Amino acid sequence: MRPFLIFLAAYVLSQFYRAFLAVIAPELANELALDRQTLSNLQALWILGFVVMQFPVGWALDTIGPRRVVSGLMAVAVVGALLFARANTALEIDMAMLLIGVGCSAVYMGGVYALGRVASPARFGFLTSALLGLGSAGNLLAASPMGYATAEIGWRAAMVWVAALTAASAVSVWVGIEDPPRLAHTQRDSFIGGIREILSLRPLWPLLPLTGVSYAILLAERGLWAGPFLSEVYGLAAIERGHALLAMALAMSIGALVYGQFDRTLGRRKLIVATGSALTAASFLALGLASPSLAAAIALLSAIGFCGLTYGVLMAHGRAFFPERLLGRGITTMNVFFIGGAGLLQPISGAWMLAMRDAPPALAFQRLHLVFGLILAAALAIYLFARESDPVRPPI
DSSP states (O other): OHHHHHHHHHHHHHHHHHHTHHHHHHHHHHHHTOOHHHHHHHHHHHHHHHHHTHHHHHHHHHHTOHHHHHHHHHHHHHHHHHHHHHOOSHHHHHHHHHHHHHHHTTHHHHHHHHHHHHSOHHHHHHHHHHHHHHHTHHHHHTTHHHHHHHHHTHHHHHHHHHHHHHHHHHHHHHHHOOOOOOOGGGGGSOHHHHHHHHHTOGGGGGGHHHHHHHHHHHHHIIIIIHHHHHHHHHOOOHHHHHHHHHHHHHHHHHHHHHHHHHHHHHOOHHHHHHHHHHHHHHHHHHHHHSOOOHHHHHHHHHHHHHHHOOHHHHHHHHHTTSOGGGHHHHHHHHHHHHHHHHHHHHHHHHHHHHHTTTSOHHHHHHHHHHHHHHHHHHHHHHHTTSOOOOOOOOOO
8 A cells, every 4th residue: 555655645746746737827928928839838738758668668667677777767747847946948848848748758668567577457447547646646746736826826936845845755765665566588689679569469559649639638628728728718817727727637636546446347448438538528629619607618628538537458458468577668658658659649639729829719619629530539439349358256
């Protein structure tokens, strides 16, 4: 239980770093003269740092263990958060987001790796979804609390406090985590050979398009565009935006926990993921095809949050096809698709919104949401050809 709580605390901070820009984006843009493209690049740089580290992190988890890997990289996130707090130019804040992405790159994977080594396959999806759902409290911190902090002490002082919490979490990982026993034959697997073996698993292929877009679209909406959407279309200030985003973040946390329980009791991962993805796509299409009231818009954003966080169950679906000796590289390879898809989507969506700068904000965001819904629906159509993993009900 203690290792789970330690990784959970670290993952709360990782989730915060994925989402806090949505709350402070208007203030950040005004103070540093950032346009929509530059704002989207900030999130993309966090993703770039995160994704570039995934393959090395996977190899390091298999060969070194999560204790040193996670705590060491979290120290890099501390440096990035402090640089963010003092940034006065776009270049400085770009570098800060890159470092924060590198620093967060091993947190969830370290927890998933440790759980994957000690938990039964029947409990793996439940535990990873529980880590994801409870860790999504970081989204809650990046909503109303960040809005209040920005209004009261400013975003710079708030980031100094977050850096201090990150440092404390890194120390707790170093002190409180013990590495699982190493598998002797992992030392003989080459770095590239292990990744090649993972990508050669044919049952994994139909999962990859949905892996590449499902979390990417959710992260783009919650982590970046939901804030400007509520600000530019509905005129919400920082605290009001925080409240609205809090509803979406809370829905994400509850949704991830519900997905974990479904995985534990139903044991039909493909059905769970397909249903959730279909409902998420429908919610985006509703935002894209209508001009909802503020209450309806918040309800649809919350529905996207609740239904869209299929990450944990989809990861468990893929994990069922990985050999044990390549668990670290398997889960991080999937994570490259999860987060790498976001890295591609963020600048593309930023360019889209920049091209729409002369259009009324309501129309620009309608079209963005419509595209998000159509992309998700196309990936879901491919996923329907995937092979179901074996039933995973735990013994009663």
